[in-house]
Amino acid sequence: MRILGISCFYHDAAAALLVDGALVAASEEERFSRKKHDSDFPRLAIQYCLDTAGIAAADLDYVVFYEKPFVKFERILTTAVQVVPKSWKVFGDAMTTWLLDKLWVKNVIRQELGVPTDRILFSEHHLSHAASTFLCSPFEEAAILTVDGVGEWATATMGRGRGTDITLMRQVSFPHSIGLLYSAFTAFLGFEVNEGEYKVMGMAPYGTPRYVDKVRQLIRLESDGSFWLNMDYFCFHHSSTQTYNRKFLDLFGEPRDPSWHFFTEGSGYPSYFEPKPGNYREMAAKNQYYADVAASIQQVTEDAVLGMVRSLHRETGLDKLCMAGGVALNSVANGRIIRETPMRDVFVQPAAGDGGGALGAALFVHHCVLGNPRQFVMRHAYWGQEFSQGAINDFVRDCGLPHESYSNEDALLDAVVHELHAGHVVGWFQGRFEWGPRALGARSILADPRRAEMKEIVNVKIKFREPFRPFAPSVLAEAAERFFDLPDTPRHYPARFMLYVVDVKPGQETVVPAITHVDGTARLQAVHRAESPLYYGLIERFGRATGVPVVMNTSFNLKGEPIVTTPANAFSTFQRSGMDALVLGNCVIRKAS
Ligand SMILES: [Fe+2]
Numbered sequence: 001m002r003i004l005g006i007s008c009f010y011h012d013a014a015a016a017l018l019v020d021g022a023l024v025a026a027s028e029e030e031r032f033s034r035k036k037h038d039s040d041f042p043r044l045a046i047q048y049c050l051d052t053a054g055i056a057a058a059d060l061d062y063v064v065f066y067e068k069p070f071v072k073f074e075r076i077l078t079t080a081v082q083v084v085p086k087s088w089k090v091f092g093d094a095m096t097t098w099l100l101d102k103l104w105v106k107n108v109i110r111q112e113l114g115v116p117t118d119r120i121l122f123s124e125h126h127l128s129h130a131a132s133t134f135l136c137s138p139f140e141e142a143a144i145l146t147v148d149g150v151g152e153w154a155t156a157t158m159g160r161g162r163g164t165d166i167t168l169m170r171q172v173s174f175p176h177s178i179g180l181l182y183s184a185f186t187a188f189l190g191f192e193v194n195e196g197e198y199k200v201m202g203m204a205p206y207g208t209p210r211y212v213d214k215v216r217q218l219i220r221l222e223s224d225g226s227f228w229l230n231m232d233y234f235c236f237h238h239s240s241t242q243t244y245n246r247k248f249l250d251l252f253g254e255p256r257d258p259s260w261h262f263f264t265e266g267s268g269y270p271s272y273f274e275p276k277p278g279n280y281r282e283m284a285a286k287n288q289y290y291a292d293v294a295a296s297i298q299q300v301t302e303d304a305v306l307g308m309v310r311s312l313h314r315e316t317g318l319d320k321l322c323m324a325g326g327v328a329l330n331s332v333a334n335g336r337i338i339r340e341t342p343m344r345d346v347f348v349q350p351a352a353g354d355g356g357g358a359l360g361a362a363l364f365v366h367h368c369v370l371g372n373p374r375q376f377v378m379r380h381a382y383w384g385q386e387f388s389q390g391a392i393n394d395f396v397r398d399c400g401l402p403h404e405s406y407s408n409e410d411a412l413l414d415a416v417v418h419e420l421h422a423g424h425v426v427g428w429f430q431g432r433f434e435w436g437p438r439a440l441g442a443r444s445i446l447a448d449p450r451r452a453e454m455k456e457i458v459n460v461k462i463k464f465r466e467p468f469r470p471f472a473p474s475v476l477a478e479a480a481e482r483f484f485d486l487p488d489t490p491r492h493y494p495a496r497f498m499l500y501v502v503d504v505k506p507g508q509e510t511v512v513p514a515i516t517h518v519d520g521t522a523r524l525q526a527v528h529r530a531e532s533p534l535y536y537g538l539i540e541r542f543g544r545a546t547g548v549p550v551v552m553n554t555s556f557n558l559k560g561e562p563i564v565t566t567p568a569n570a571f572s573t574f575q576r577s578g579m580d581a582l583v584l585g586n587c588v589i590r591k592a593s
Pocket of ligand 1: 125149353354
C-alpha cells in the first residue's frame with residue numbers, strides 16, 4: 001500500500017510517502033526549490049519521495065491532500081460576506097487565487113501526477129495535524145491538541161486517540177485563533193508573519209510580561225480551555241495584508257520599525273551591527289518596551305495552551321499528550337506543559353506546521369480510513385534526501401578543492417573534535433536531511449558551547465542574527481540531566497526534536513555559556529545513539545576530550561535561506577560565510593587561514 005500525502009498552496013508545501021504504513025521519505029518543497037516557505041505544488045518533494053521508494057506516480061494507491069479546499073473557501077467567503085464592505089478586497093483576492101488553483105486541487109494532482117481522481121482523497125486540516133502526531137507517536141492512547149493560525153474553520157482542536165481511532169471532541173473556530181493572535185504581535189514587533197514567530201519567542205526573555213492585562217483585553221480565556229478574540233482589535237478577517245487595526249495601536253502604540261536593530265541594556269550591543277549609535281540609550285529603551293510586549297504575548301499564549309492541556313487532562317483522564325499545528329513549535333510553552341501540567345509524556349510532530357499535514361493526511365487514510373494497524377513510531381526526523389559518499393567525492397573532486405578524506409570513522413571524528421576544540425565553526429553535512437524546521441545533526445553548523453564568545457563568533461561569521469536568537473545545544477541523551485533540568489531526558493520525545501525549552505542547571509551556565517539563553521534556559525536536542533550514531537559519536541568524543549558531551553548546533557543556512565540540501569548548497573554556504581571547516585560525509589574541507 002503506497003500513500004502519498006501532500007500539503008501546499010498556503011504555507012509550507014511538503015510531501016510524505018508511506019509504504020505499508022511506514023514512512024519512507026518526507027520533505028518540505030523549499031529544500032529542493034530553494035525558495036523559503038515555498039507554498040507551490042511540491043513537485044520536487046514528490047519526485048524525491050517517489051525516487052526514494054523506487055516507484056512511479058502510477059504505482060501510488062492513494063494521494064491525499066491535507067485539507068478540504070472547498071470548506072476553506074466557504075470560510076473565506078462567509079467571513080468576507082459578514083464584514084462587507086470592509087472586505088471587498090480580500091473577497092476579490094480570494095476569488096482570483098482560489099479560482100485559479102486552490103479549489104481545483106484534485107485536477108492539479110491528476111494533471112501533475114497522472115493519478116485517476118478516484119484515488120485522490122482529502123483529509124481535514126486539523127485532522128491531518130492530529131494524525132501527524134498521534135498516529136506516529138509511541139502511545140496506544142493519548143489526548144490530542146492541535147493549535148495553529150487557521151485551517152478550514154478550526155484554529156484549535158482538543159481530542160483523543162486510541163489505536164487507529166481519532167476523535168476530535170471540541171474545536172475553537174475562526175476568527176478566534178491563538179496562532180493569528182501571535183502572528184498579529186509578530187507583525188507589530190517588526191517581524192515577518194509565519195517566519196518571525198521564533199524571534200518573538202526569543203525576544204520575550206529580554207522583557208518583563210508587564211502588559212499581560214492589555215493582551216488579555218484582546219483574548220478571553222475560558223476555564224474549559226476555549227478562548228475568544230475581541231475582534232474590535234483585529235482586521236485579519238477582512239484584510240489580506242493587515243492583521244491588527246487602529247484600536248490595537250491605540251492600546252499598544254506604534255509598531256516597532258522593522259529596520260531597527262534589536263538590543264536592550266540587558267542584551268548589550270552586538271559587535272556585528274553597525275557602529276554603536278549615538279542614541280544608544282534611547283533605542284535600548286524603545287526596544288525594551290517591545291521586549292516587554294513580546295514577554296506579555298508569550299505568557300498569554302503559554303497560559304492559553306496550558307489551559308487547553310489541563311482541560312484535556314480533566315476531560316480524558318489521560319496523562320499522555322500528542323501535539324501538532326504551528327503553535328506546537330512554541331518550545332517554551334511545551335517546556336511548561338511537562339513541568340506544570342499533569343501530562344507525563346508528550347509527543348510533538350517535528351514538522352508541526354502545515355508541512356507536517358502531508359504526513360498526517362497519509363497516516364489518516366492508512367489507519368483511520370483503511371483500518372490498517374499501527375506499526376510506525378517516529379523516533380527521529382531524518383526523512384530527507386541523502387548523498388552517497390561516491391556522489392560527495394565526485395562533487396569535491398570536481399570543485400578541485402584541497403580536502404582530506406577519512407575512511408576511518410574514528411579518525412574523522414577526531415579531526416572534527418580537533419576543529420571544534422580549536423574554536424573553529426564547522427559545517428556538518430551527514431546522511432538524510434531533517435523533516436521539519438529544526439536542524440538536528442544532519443545539516444547543522446557546530447561549535448564549542450563552552451566558549452561564551454561563540455554566539456558572537458557564529459553570528460559574525462555566518463548568521464548575522466539578532467542577539468535574541470539563542471543557539472541550541474545537542475547533548476547525549478543520557479548525559480542531559482547533568483546540564484539541563486529535564487528529569488529522565490531520554491524518555492521525552494520532544495527533546496529529540498528540539499521542542500522543549502528547559503532551565504540550564506545552576507552552575508552549568510558557566511560551563512556551556514554559548515547555548516544558555518539570557519534567562520538561563522536552553523532548547524536542547526537530546527541525541528540518541530540508536531537514531532543518530534555518527535552525530536552521537538561526535539558529541540561523545542567531544543565529551544571525552546573536554547568533559548562536556550555537548551555541542552552548539554544551529555541550522556546549516558545563511559539568514560533568509562532554506563537549510564542546505566545538497567553538497568553544492570553546503571559548499572556554497574561554506575564559501576559565502578566565515579565558516580572554518582566543512583565536513584561532507586567523510587571529507588573535510590578547510591578554509592585556508
Ligand atoms: Fe495548520
